[in-house]
Amino acid sequence: xxxxxxxxxxxxxxxxxxxxxxxxxxxxxxxxxxxxxxxxxxxxxxxxxxxxxxxxxxxxxxxxxxxxxxxxxxxxxxxxxxxxxxxxxxxxxxxxxxxxxxxxxxxxxxxx
Amino acid sequence: xxxxxxxxxxxxxxxxxxxxxxxxxxxxxxxxxxxxxxxxxxxxxxxxxxxxxxxxxxxxxxxxxxxxxxxxxxxxxxxxxxxxxxxxxxxxxxxxxxxxxxxxxxxxxxxxxx
Numbered sequence: 001x002x003x004x005x006x007x008x009x010x011x012x013x014x015x016x017x018x019x020x021x022x023x024x025x026x027x028x029x030x031x032x033x034x035x036x037x038x039x040x041x042x043x044x045x046x047x048x049x050x051x052x053x054x055x056x057x058x059x060x061x062x063x064x065x066x067x068x069x070x071x072x073x074x075x076x077x078x079x080x081x082x083x084x085x086x087x088x089x090x091x092x093x094x095x096x097x098x099x100x101x102x103x104x105x106x107x108x109x110x111x112x
Numbered sequence: 113x114x115x116x117x118x119x120x121x122x123x124x125x126x127x128x129x130x131x132x133x134x135x136x137x138x139x140x141x142x143x144x145x146x147x148x149x150x151x152x153x154x155x156x157x158x159x160x161x162x163x164x165x166x167x168x169x170x171x172x173x174x175x176x177x178x179x180x181x182x183x184x185x186x187x188x189x190x191x192x193x194x195x196x197x198x199x200x201x202x203x204x205x206x207x208x209x210x211x212x213x214x215x216x217x218x219x220x221x222x223x224x225x226x
Contacts, residue, residue: 035217041219041220042218042219042220043156043205043217044217045214048213088156090156098144098146098161098209098212098215099146099161100215101158102155102156102157103155104154104155105154
């Protein structure tokens, strides 16, 4: 059974600081996603990571994947208040599958 | 592109009634749609996978007679919560798949059962 675990689950930080959210998963997969969810809203796609060593960046967010360690990271650089949201990683259930298993989510609050 | 809509965005109903939620892919044909449930401050839990023209595949623990899914066309899937009870109150989110790589998520439907 595929399990996806994120940490931390809650993160409060100041603007301008850097931090990293971690996503561990338990079995082999060929795709890992990062999503953002604002309160009361649905999910916004951020990144899809497909291969070992993949790195994607968009603005102050950078995601990476280590398939050998079954670990992905979402790094936030010089955080700004607008990045406050809940961030989910999701892993494809198995190779070629469309079903996703989501992590618990990391609630990020960025204080001025 | 790749827009998914849901209707209604929120609904309040009395216990024992049935509620239908629609999920539409607006600008692409979705061979597969997924239905998720999200309780407050929790993650998304997959309820079922819906393929056009065939019966939905339900996840373990999801009652197929209670959560009826119909995927009648490549752009429309419906979820009907039958005989709803307060414990069914949740945020229901659909997603539509275009190929294997991406799922595009709808805006969600907040169901409150009184």
